[in-house]
Amino acid sequence: MKDDLSIRKIQELFYELKVGDVMMKDVITVSSNMQMMELRAILRDNRISGTPVVDDGRLVGIISIEDFINWLAGGQQENRIAGKMNREVKTLYEDEPLVQAISIIEKFGYGRIPVINRRQKSLTGVITKGDIIEGLLKKMEVDYQEEEIHRYRASHFFEDIIADKTTLIFQYFMKGCDAMRNHDVDAVQNGGRVASRIRKTLRRLGIHPTVIRRTCIAIYEAEMNIILYAGAGEITVSIHKDEVNVKVKDSGPGIENIEEAMSPGFSTAPDWVRELGFGAGMGLINIRNCAQTFSIASEKGQGTVLNFGIPIGAA
Amino acid sequence: MKIKELIEKLKLKVRCGGSQLDREIARGYASDLMSDVMAHSREGDIWITLQVHLNIVAVACMTGIAAIVLINNREPEKETLEKAEAEGVPLLVSELPAFELIGRLYSLGIPGISEDAE
Amino acid sequence: MKIDEIARVLKAEILTQIPVGETEVDLVCASDLMSDVLSFSKSRAVLVTSLTNIQTVRTAEMTEISVVCFVNGKKPGDDAVKLAEKNSIFLLLTGLSMYGACGRLFDAGLGDCYER
Numbered sequence: 001m002k003d004d005l006s007i008r009k010i011q012e013l014f015y016e017l018k019v020g021d022v023m024m025k026d027v028i029t030v031s032s033n034m035q036m037m038e039l040r041a042i043l044r045d046n047r048i049s050g051t052p053v054v055d056d057g058r059l060v061g062i063i064s065i066e067d068f069i070n071w072l073a074g075g076q077q078e079n080r081i082a083g084k085m086n087r088e089v090k091t092l093y094e095d096e097p098l099v100q101a102i103s104i105i106e107k108f109g110y111g112r113i114p115v116i117n118r119r120q121k122s123l124t125g126v127i128t129k130g131d132i133i134e135g136l137l138k139k140m141e142v143d144y145q146e147e148e149i150h151r152y153r154a155s156h157f158f159e160d161i162i163a164d165k166t167t168l169i170f171q172y173f174m175k176g177c178d179a180m181r182n183h184d185v186d187a188v189q190n191g192g193r194v195a196s197r198i199r200k201t202l203r204r205l206g207i208h209p210t211v212i213r214r215t216c217i218a219i220y221e222a223e224m225n226i227i228l229y230a231g232a233g234e235i236t237v238s239i240h241k242d243e244v245n246v247k248v249k250d251s252g253p254g255i256e257n258i259e260e261a262m263s264p265g266f267s268t269a270p271d272w273v274r275e276l277g278f279g280a281g282m283g284l285i286n287i288r289n290c291a292q293t294f295s296i297a298s299e300k301g302q303g304t305v306l307n308f309g310i311p312i313g314a315a
Numbered sequence: 316m317k318i319k320e321l322i323e324k325l326k327l328k329v330r331c332g333g334s335q336l337d338r339e340i341a342r343g344y345a346s347d348l349m350s351d352v353m354a355h356s357r358e359g360d361i362w363i364t365l366q367v368h369l370n371i372v373a374v375a376c377m378t379g380i381a382a383i384v385l386i387n388n389r390e391p392e393k394e395t396l397e398k399a400e401a402e403g404v405p406l407l408v409s410e411l412p413a414f415e416l417i418g419r420l421y422s423l424g425i426p427g428i429s430e431d432a433e
Numbered sequence: 434m435k436i437d438e439i440a441r442v443l444k445a446e447i448l449t450q451i452p453v454g455e456t457e458v459d460l461v462c463a464s465d466l467m468s469d470v471l472s473f474s475k476s477r478a479v480l481v482t483s484l485t486n487i488q489t490v491r492t493a494e495m496t497e498i499s500v501v502c503f504v505n506g507k508k509p510g511d512d513a514v515k516l517a518e519k520n521s522i523f524l525l526l527t528g529l530s531m532y533g534a535c536g537r538l539f540d541a542g543l544g545d546c547y548e549r
Contacts, residue, residue, distance in 0.1 A: 011451045011521045099450055099518075192491035199495070209497075216495045217471045265367055265392070274466075275348055277484045277492075280366075282468035289472060345532040347465035351483050355505060355530065363532070365469060387547070412473070412547035413463040414481070417532055418539025427533025 013136055013143075019101050020094030022135025023115045023125035029054040032061065032082035036071050039063060039081060052114045052123055053085045059114050059123045061085035092127065093118045098135070101127055168239040170201065173232075178252075180228045180273060188276050191227045194235055195220035205239065207312065214310050215244050218290040221283040222248040222306055228273065229253065230303070242313055246291075248306040255298040262288070262296075316340050316425065318382050318405060321361070325409060325419055327384060331396055332405030338381045343425045345417050349374050355428060356380060363416055367391050372398040380404070386413045434458060434543065436500060436523050439479060442541050443534050445502060445527035448509070449518050456523070458500050460546035463535050467492045474498055478546040481534050485509040490516045490524075499523060504531045 028046050030039060032053050043049065043065055050064030063085040071084050078084065090104055092115050104113060115125040172194045179187040195216045202212045219235060226233035230252030238245040255261045262284055269279025288294045291308035298304035319336040322329060329336070341359030346352050347366050356362060358379035364371060365386050372395055375383055382405040385391060391399065391406050399406045409416050421427070436453040439445070447453070460478040464470050467488055470480060476497035482489055483504050490513050493501050501517070502525040503509060509524065517524045527534055 011454075012519065014451070015518055103450065189486050189488060191488065192495070195495055196491065213476075213495070213497060220491070220495050221468065221471060265389070271349065271370065274366075275350055276486060277465060277467040277488055280347075280466045280468050282466070282472060286468055286472045343532040343536075344530060345463060345535065346483055346530075347469075348483060351465070351505070365464065365466065412545045414461040414535050414539065414543075415545040415547070417463060417535040418545075421532070421536025421539060427530045427536055 010136065010140070013139055014099040014102065015097045017098045017135060017139055018094065019092045019096050019098065019115055019127055020125070021139075022098065022131050023094070023127040024131055025125045027052065027114075027123065027126045029123065030063065030081060031055055032080065032085065034081045035079050036068065036076070036081060036084060037079070039068060043068070050112055052089075052126065053081055054123055057122050059089060059091065059116060061087045062089045062112075062114060064111075089114060091116050094124055098132055101132060105129060166241065168205075170198075170237050172197065172235045172237075174223070174226050174234065175232055177227060178229070178231050180269065183272065185272070185276065187227055188224075188273065188278065191224045192220055194223045198235075198237060201237075202244070207239075207244070211244060211310055211312055214290040215246065218287040218308060218310070219246060219248075221287050222246070224278055225283055225304075226250045226252070228269065228279065240312075243309045243311050245309045246307070249303065250305075251303045254300040254302050255296075255304055256300050258296055258298060316423065318361070318407075321420070321423070321425075322407065324423060325411075325416070327407040327409050330391055330406040330408055331400040332382070332403055335382075335403050335405050338405075340381055340425055342428050343417065343420050344380075344428060345413060352380075353378060357428065360428070361420070361425065363413060363420075365389055365413065367395060369394045369398055371395065372402055372404055375399075375404045376402050382407055384409050384416065386411060386416055434541065436525075438541075439500065439502070439538070440525055442537050443502060443525065443527040443529060445525040448514050448524040448526055449522070451518055451521060451523065453523065456499055459543055461535060461538050461543050462498070462546045463531055465531075470498075471496060473547045475546045479538070479543075481531055481538070483507055483531060485513065487513045487516060489513065490520070490522060493517070493522045494520045500525065502527055502534060504529060504534050 029052050032055050052059055053061040063081055067084050092101055092113050112126050112128045115127055117124050177184050177187045199216045230250035233250035236247040260266055265281040267279050267281035273279035292311050293309040295307045318338050340361045344356040344360040345363040347364050349370050352374050356378045359381050362380045362383050367389050384407045388410045435457055440447055458477050458479045462474045462478050463481045465482050465484045470492050474496040478498050479500040480498050481502050485503050485507050500523045506528040
C-alpha cells in the first residue's frame with residue numbers, strides 16, 4: 001500500500017514539476033560562425049557531449065560530439081559549425097510538465113533538449129535525463145518533509161488540544177446553479193470539486209482510507225444534488241474524535257414527499273441529466289448506505305438539510 | 316439461442332412478454348444510456364440495463380430489441396410494465412450484477428455487436 | 434491483471450500518459466450511471482462505461498477506482514484525461530461495446546465488483 005502511494009506520488013510529480021524547475025540554467029552555447037576545431041575544446045573543457053547553437057540570443061541549432069566525429073571522418077570539409085549542426089531541433093518550453101520532456105527523450109532518443117522561454121523565444125536552459133532524475137529526487141525529499149509536517153500537525157490535532165471535547169469544523173460554500181432548471185450541462189459536468197477538496201483534507205488528517213471513501217462518496221452525491229436542484233448550498237464537515245459528521249444544507253425547492261424521494265429509482269430528473277450519469281434516483285439511498293447515522297429534513301419551498309455521520313473507528 | 320433457453324439457463328424471472336419467448340437472440344448489448352442504445356443496438360439484441368423507467372420500452376420498440384434484462388433484481392416501474400406488456404417486449408429480471416450477467420451470456424455464445432466485424 | 438494486459442484483452446488504447454507500473458485490478462464494474470458506481474464499486478476495479486464526461490473520472494477518484502475503460506470508441510475530452518493523469522487513474526479506450534468488453538474480461542477471469 002505504501003509503495004503504491006509513493007509510485008502515485010512520483011506519477012503526480014511528472015505533471016506537477018515543470019521543465020523550468022529542473023533544467024540546467026547555466027548553459028554553454030556556441031555560435032554558428034565558430035570553427036569546428038574550437039568546438040572540440042569547448043566540449044572537452046566543459047565535459048559535455050553536445051551544446052546548443054545560438055546566434056543573437058536565438059536558438060538556431062544543436063551540435064554534438066557525434067557531429068564532430070562525422071566531420072573528422074568526412075575529411076573536415078566545411079569548417080564552420082553552421083554547416084554541420086542539426087537545425088531541426090526539438091525544444092521544450094519552460095512551463096511544460098516533465099512528462100513532456102520524458103516523452104520527447106524517449107521518442108527521439110535525444111540526450112539533451114534545449115529549453116526556451118515561451119514569450120521571448122530565447123534559450124533559457126538545457127534539460128537532460130540526469131536533470132530530470134535529480135529534480136524529482138529533490139522535490140520528493142522536500143515534498144515528503146512538507147507532507148510529513150502537514151500530516152503530523154493535522155493528525156496530532158486532537159492530542160495537542162487540551163479540552164474535554166475537541167471538534168474540527170470546515171465548511172464549503174456552493175453557489176449552486178439550479179442546473180436542472182437552467183439546463184446547465186457544464187455545471188453538472190463540473191460537480192465533485194468540493195468532494196475532491198474534502199478528500200485531500202481528510203487524507204492529511206490521517207483519517208482511515210475506508211472512512212474517507214465512504215465520506216467522500218456521500219458528499220459527492222450530496223454535492224450533485226445541490227448542483228442539480230438548488231440555487232445554493234453549504235457543506236459542513238465536523239471531525240470529532242470518533243466520527244466524521246456532515247451537514248448539507250441547501251436553499252432548493254425542498255422535497256415534497258421524503259419517503260418517495262428515498263425509494264430506489266425515484267427521480268424527478270429529466271433525460272438529459274440521466275444521460276450525464278446522474279439523476280437515477282439512487283443518490284439519497286447511496287448517502288444513507290455510506291453513513292451510520294442519517295437524517296433528512298425538508299419542507300416545500302424551504303430547502304433541505306441532510307445530516308449524516310460516519311464512525312471513525314468503523315474501519 | 317432462443318429467449319426461453321436463456322431464461323432457463325440463467326434463471327431469469329419473466330415480468331411480461333411471455334408470448335414472445337420463442338424469438339432468437341442475435342447479440343447482446345449493455346448500456347444505461349438511452350441515446351447510446353438508440354445509436355448502437357440492433358434488431359434481435361438482448362439488452363442488459365439497470366434502467367427501469369418507461370423510456371426503456373420505447374427505445375426497445377424503436378430498435379427492435381428482442382428482450383430487456385434488468386440487473387441486480389431491479390423491478391420495472393408500473394408504467395414500464397404496462398407499456399412493455401402492450402408492446403409485447405419481454406421484460407426479464409436477473410439477480411446478477413451487470414458484469415457477471417454479461418459474462419455468463421457471453422460464455423453461452425451470445426456475441427457482442429462489435430464481434431461481427433472481426 | 435495488469436493494465437497493459439487489460440489493454441491487450443480489450444484491444445484498447447491507453448489514453449493517459451502515466452507509467453503503468455505494477456497497478457493491478459481483478460474486479461469489474463460495468464455501468465453508465467455514476468450513482469450506481471458510487472454505491473457498489475471497490476478499489477482494484479476497472480470501470481467499463483460509455484459515459485465519457487469528466488464526472489466519470491471524478492467518480493473514479495472518489496471510489497478509488499484505478500482504471501476506466503471507455504467503450505464504443507467514444508473518446509473523452511482532454512480535461513478528463515488531464516484530471517485522470519493528475520489522480521493517477523488510467524484511462525483506456527476500446528472499440529468494443531460494453532457487452533463485448535465485459536465478455537472478454539469475464540473470459541479472462543475477472544470478477545464483478547458488486548457488493549450488497
